[in-house]
Amino acid sequence: MNPFTPRVAAVIRREFVLRVKSKWFLLSTLGLPVLIVGLGVLSAFLAVRGGTDVGEERRVVGVADPAGLIGDLLVEELLADSLDAVRAGGMEEFSVDEARTRLSDSSYDLLLMIPRSAGRRSAEMPGETPDADEGEGDDERTTLLARASVPSVIEGSVRGALQRASVRARLRSIGVQSVDPGALLQRTSFDVINVTESGEARSQDIYRALSFGIAFFFYFILLIYGQMIVRAILEEKQSDIVEIMVSSLRPWELMLGKIVGVGAVGIAQMAVWALVFALAAVYGLTAGASTLAEAGIDLANIPVPWGTLVLMFFFLIFGYLLYAGMFAGAGATISNEHDAQQVMLPITMLIILPFIATQGVIQSPNAGWGIILSLVPFFSPLVMPARLFATSVPVWQWLASLVLLGVFVLGAAWVAGRIFRVGILMKGQRANLPQVLRWIRHG
Amino acid sequence: MIGAVNTPAIRLRGVTKRFEKKTAVRDLDLEIPHGSIYGLIGPNGAGKTTTLRIILDIIGPDTGSVDVFGSPNVEAMRQRVGYLPEERGLYQKMTAAEHLAFFGQLKGLRRKEALARARDGLDAVGLGDRADDKVETFSKGMAQKAQFLGVILHRPDLLVLDEPFSGLDPLNVELFKQLLQERQRAGATILLSTHLIEDAERLCERVCMIAGATKVLDGRVRDIKAAAGRRDIALSFEGNPTFLDAPDLIEDISAHGTYVEVRMLEGADPQALLRRAVDSGALISRFELIEPSLRQIFIEKATEAGLSHEDESEDDEAAA
Numbered sequence: 001m002n003p004f005t006p007r008v009a010a011v012i013r014r015e016f017v018l019r020v021k022s023k024w025f026l027l028s029t030l031g032l033p034v035l036i037v038g039l040g041v042l043s044a045f046l047a048v049r050g051g052t053d054v055g056e057e058r059r060v061v062g063v064a065d066p067a068g069l070i071g072d073l074l075v076e077e078l079l080a081d082s083l084d085a086v087r088a089g090g091m092e093e094f095s096v097d098e099a100r101t102r103l104s105d106s107s108y109d110l111l112l113m114i115p116r117s118a119g120r121r122s123a124e125m126p127g128e129t130p131d132a133d134e135g136e137g138d139d140e141r142t143t144l145l146a147r148a149s150v151p152s153v154i155e156g157s158v159r160g161a162l163q164r165a166s167v168r169a170r171l172r173s174i175g176v177q178s179v180d181p182g183a184l185l186q187r188t189s190f191d192v193i194n195v196t197e198s199g200e201a202r203s204q205d206i207y208r209a210l211s212f213g214i215a216f217f218f219y220f221i222l223l224i225y226g227q228m229i230v231r232a233i234l235e236e237k238q239s240d241i242v243e244i245m246v247s248s249l250r251p252w253e254l255m256l257g258k259i260v261g262v263g264a265v266g267i268a269q270m271a272v273w274a275l276v277f278a279l280a281a282v283y284g285l286t287a288g289a290s291t292l293a294e295a296g297i298d299l300a301n302i303p304v305p306w307g308t309l310v311l312m313f314f315f316l317i318f319g320y321l322l323y324a325g326m327f328a329g330a331g332a333t334i335s336n337e338h339d340a341q342q343v344m345l346p347i348t349m350l351i352i353l354p355f356i357a358t359q360g361v362i363q364s365p366n367a368g369w370g371i372i373l374s375l376v377p378f379f380s381p382l383v384m385p386a387r388l389f390a391t392s393v394p395v396w397q398w399l400a401s402l403v404l405l406g407v408f409v410l411g412a413a414w415v416a417g418r419i420f421r422v423g424i425l426m427k428g429q430r431a432n433l434p435q436v437l438r439w440i441r442h443g
Numbered sequence: 444m445i446g447a448v449n450t451p452a453i454r455l456r457g458v459t460k461r462f463e464k465k466t467a468v469r470d471l472d473l474e475i476p477h478g479s480i481y482g483l484i485g486p487n488g489a490g491k492t493t494t495l496r497i498i499l500d501i502i503g504p505d506t507g508s509v510d511v512f513g514s515p516n517v518e519a520m521r522q523r524v525g526y527l528p529e530e531r532g533l534y535q536k537m538t539a540a541e542h543l544a545f546f547g548q549l550k551g552l553r554r555k556e557a558l559a560r561a562r563d564g565l566d567a568v569g570l571g572d573r574a575d576d577k578v579e580t581f582s583k584g585m586a587q588k589a590q591f592l593g594v595i596l597h598r599p600d601l602l603v604l605d606e607p608f609s610g611l612d613p614l615n616v617e618l619f620k621q622l623l624q625e626r627q628r629a630g631a632t633i634l635l636s637t638h639l640i641e642d643a644e645r646l647c648e649r650v651c652m653i654a655g656a657t658k659v660l661d662g663r664v665r666d667i668k669a670a671a672g673r674r675d676i677a678l679s680f681e682g683n684p685t686f687l688d689a690p691d692l693i694e695d696i697s698a699h700g701t702y703v704e705v706r707m708l709e710g711a712d713p714q715a716l717l718r719r720a721v722d723s724g725a726l727i728s729r730f731e732l733i734e735p736s737l738r739q740i741f742i743e744k745a746t747e748a749g750l751s752h753e754d755e756s757e758d759d760e761a762a763a
Contacts, residue, residue: 010548018536240532244593245501247526247603248549425501 003224007009007249008257015232015261020268027271033276059154062088062108069167076110077168077181086296099145106109111145112158189275208362211389215358215382218316222351222381225266225320226327230340233331234422242424251421255332259324266320305389311398312385317379318405322412323347329416332423333431343430354382375401377408415440450513452477452601452632453498460493467493469656471507475634475649480627482643483636484741485653491636492529494586494653495605498634499526511601522551529606531590535579539565539589542578543596550597557596564592568618569616573761584612591619595626602626604635608642620646654745664737671740673732676705676713692716704733725749 004012019025023283049261061083068181068231071087088102088111099111144150144158164181171179222288236254245254330343357379361370365387374384374393380401422439423431431439455473459466462730468490475481483491496502497509500517511520533542540561546556565574568588578586587610594602602623608616623646627633637643643650644664652663660667679702687696687703692715695706707713717730 006551007549009547010554014534014537014545018534030447128540239534240530241534243528243530244526244546245549246501246534247524247528248521248546 003194004254005249005253008253008260011249011254011257012261012264015258016264016268019228019262019265025265025269029272032273033280037280038382039419052129056437059109060084060086060107061158062086062102062111063114064088064111065114067114069114070165071114073165073211074114074167077164078158081157081161083157083161096145096409103145103147108155109147110150110158110161113143113145115142144416191436207389209387211362211365212359214312214389215362215386218319218382218385219351219355219358221270221316222265222323223318223348225262226323226351228262228265229259229324230331230344231329232342233328234337236424236428237335245346245423251424252417254424255328255417255420259321259328263317263324308388312388314402315385315405317380318402318409321409322377322381322405323351325409325412325416326350329412329419329423332416332420333426333436335427339430350378353365354379358382358386362386362390371397377405380405446541451475452479452512453634454510454513455494455498455506456508456510458494458497458504458509460490460497460502460504462622466656468504471653471658473651473658473661475632477632478627479649480623480633480647481635482647482650483634483653484638484640484643484650484737485659489638489653490588490656491638491653494603495526495603495634495636499524499603508636522597523600524598525550525589525594525602527594527602527604529609530654533578533586533593534579537574539570539581539597540574542591543593547596550599552597559561560596561592564596565589570593574654579712583684584615587611587615588618591615595622596644598626598629598631600631602631602635604633606637608637608639615686619656625747627734640738640741641736652741652744654748659741659748667737668734669739671743673683673713673734673737674707674709675733675735676707676716677729677731677733678703678720678727679707679729680720680725681725683723684725686716686719686723686725689719691749 038251061078063071063074063078063085065074065087075085075087086108088108101114102108103111118247146153163185166183168179168182171177171181219384233255249257263344292382327344327346330347333339334343357365357373361367361373362381364370370387374387374397384393384398384401388398418440419436423436451474453473453475455471458468458471458473460468471490471494471595473494483494485491493502496506498511500509500520511517514520534545537545538560543561543564544552544554544557547560548554552560562571562574562597565571570585570588573581573585581589594604604623607619607623611619616648622632635643635647647664649661649663650667669722681701684698684703687693687698687705692708692711693705693714697704705716713732717727720727720730
């Protein structure tokens with residue numbers, strides 16, 4: 001029998017139209033792309049601003065190195081890094097009081113204090129952290145004092161300069177005079193490419209990032225739309241309309257209509273997002289095609305994993321139906337917002353836990369426990385899509401996962417339907433657990 | 444359209460429904476003829492709402508059978524019924540026309556047809572210019588009209604109304620009664636529950652009285668009153684009232700000066716009392732046999748049966 005009778009369709013339509021027309025839908029649908037673009041622009045802007053900041057209002061760093069360990073080298077390095085630096089005399093003993101006086105009297109913005117004790121151990125240079133076995137806490141530490149808070153860019157410059165100065169001092173001590181410490185401290189990096197069974201090669205880092213993004217997105221969608229279900233059901237009770245509804249359709253039809261209607265809103269929202277990002281991607285890639293071509297990237301060769309995307313969509317739909325059923329059952333046991341928070345909490349935990357687990361799974365997507373979690377319903381809607389992106393998953397695994405999930409969806413729908421049938425007519429107090437169990441047993 | 448005329452629109456046989464702590468309906472038999480206006484009367488908590496919910500298949504009876512329109516096909520029944528529960532709300536964020544159209548669609552109307560009827564209905568009750576306003580902007584009286592329209596939009600063969608007049612503003616009471624009678628003329632059966640027995644007495648042809656989950660009495664209002672007998676007499680006179688000292692005829696007297704209400708003993712002849720009055724020389728200006736009110740009959744019968752006719756603390760518990 002087709003469950004989507006005209007009256008269920010009417011409920012779906014009502015839920016969908018009302019929500020899509022709402023301000024909330026407009027704001028959240030447009031909000032996400034705007035937020036992402038905005039964050040991109042903002043971080044780019046801050047990066048540029050941050051650079052000019054250092055250039056425009058130059059900070060003066062006083063270097064107090066009474067023992068003369070690396071003071072001169074450090075000043076050189078700081079100057080090379082477009083900071084003003086001078087040696088600061090005095091400061092024989094470390095003293096915050098004296099430092100405060102110096103900072104307010106003199107023209108320094110910052111004062112770097114290198115204690116005498118730093119040079120006592122031959123193996124150690126100022127600023128270096130002693131290893132645990134040889135270090136003890138009574139040594140004074142190299143300290144950067146500042147009048148106001150230190151911008152992280154400047155803190156980084158000072159740290160880099162101190163490191164380079166240490167390297168130079170150490171090289172000098174073994175007789176090497178002229179060497180570029182920057183070259184010595186060059187960072188190393190390499191790409192990790194997974195060669196999958198189907199022969200495609202893909203960059204591990206990008207796919208890990210995508211895995212995380214997908215898991216986060218699913219987590220977000222399940223949480224938001226699950227809560228929307230509870231509110232949609234609460235609305236029935238709070239507007240005193242539920243009795244009229246159940247005289248026209250069966251409680252499970254009402255539940256089905258609500259779940260599908262709210263889910264359709266989610267699909268509409270994702271369709272808008274997909275469209276926006278597709279347009280942005282096409283526009284962005286076309287504009288940047290020449291640059292990419294220079295970097296040796298051919299647009300035509302970037303593989304779009306359609307199969308994986310479709311599969312993930314199924315996991316999202318099944319996951320939504322599983323949680324929506326539970327949220328609907330929970331929503332039927334309550335009559336006010338206050339109780340809503342309480343009944344939603346355990347279900348919310350069932351979404352948060354898999355999300356946390358997903359982050360571990362992404363790191364080692366083929367570990368035994370990761371495989372198991374990707375098969376377990378409740379975990380699988382988040383864990384399996386993440387694995388699908390992070391690694392190549394054998395067919396039997398995702399198929400088994402999907403089938404198991406499907407069975408749980410039906411089970412949850414059955415239980416929720418039983419709870420809903422009785423609960424939807426209840427008013428006032430929240431039903432307690434024994435009551436709910438009795439409804440499930442007897443209907 | 445409607446089943447054979449001789450089968451009742453609704454028939455309940457031995458219906459019992461228990462909730463956790465109490466029995467809401469006990470062994471109830473009910474027959475509601477086609478085309479009648481039928482009143483279910485009794486105090487709050489007597490089991491009226493539960494009975495209506497059982498008839499509408501919102502909840503199932505524990506035992507007994509329910510038969511609406513002579514067939515157990517519940518699905519077909521739903522589309523032919525309009526139900527106005529005691530707690531009647533509207534989705535606040537919908538416009539009136541959209542909302543009524545939604546109700547119509549739930550009852551199987553096509554959307555276009557439902558929208559057209561919604562607008563016509565709103566026009567008819569003077570809300571035509573508010574059809575596209577959200578329900579949340581409506582006054583209480585306007586919302587009441589919209590709720591009622593929602594129940595009759597699909598022109599149901601059976602209207603079930605739970606305490607339809609409670610909380611209504613007086614103008615709407617008249618409007619509702621008009622619309623109800625319109626539906627009845629169109630052939631619909633109307634079942635309403637009320638704890639205001641006077642309402643039922645004015646409006647219903649037949650009533651069923653329940654108290655404490657049990658039927659006390661049912662039938663035509665006319666027959667019920669006739670069976671109760673005319674034992675009450677309104678009497679106005681001038682002169683010596685000694686003729687009223689007649690313990691062989693009179694059970695009870697409430698005197699208001701020269702106007703007296705007399706209750707005759709069961710089987711006593713009112714004519715005998717009239718003769719004695721005339722013989723005593725009193726000047727009789729009024730001597731009238733009064734029909735007992737449904738309320739009096741109800742209280743008498745309920746007390747006889749040892750059933751509580753007082754309002755119980757809580758209204759019918761929801762299905763639990």
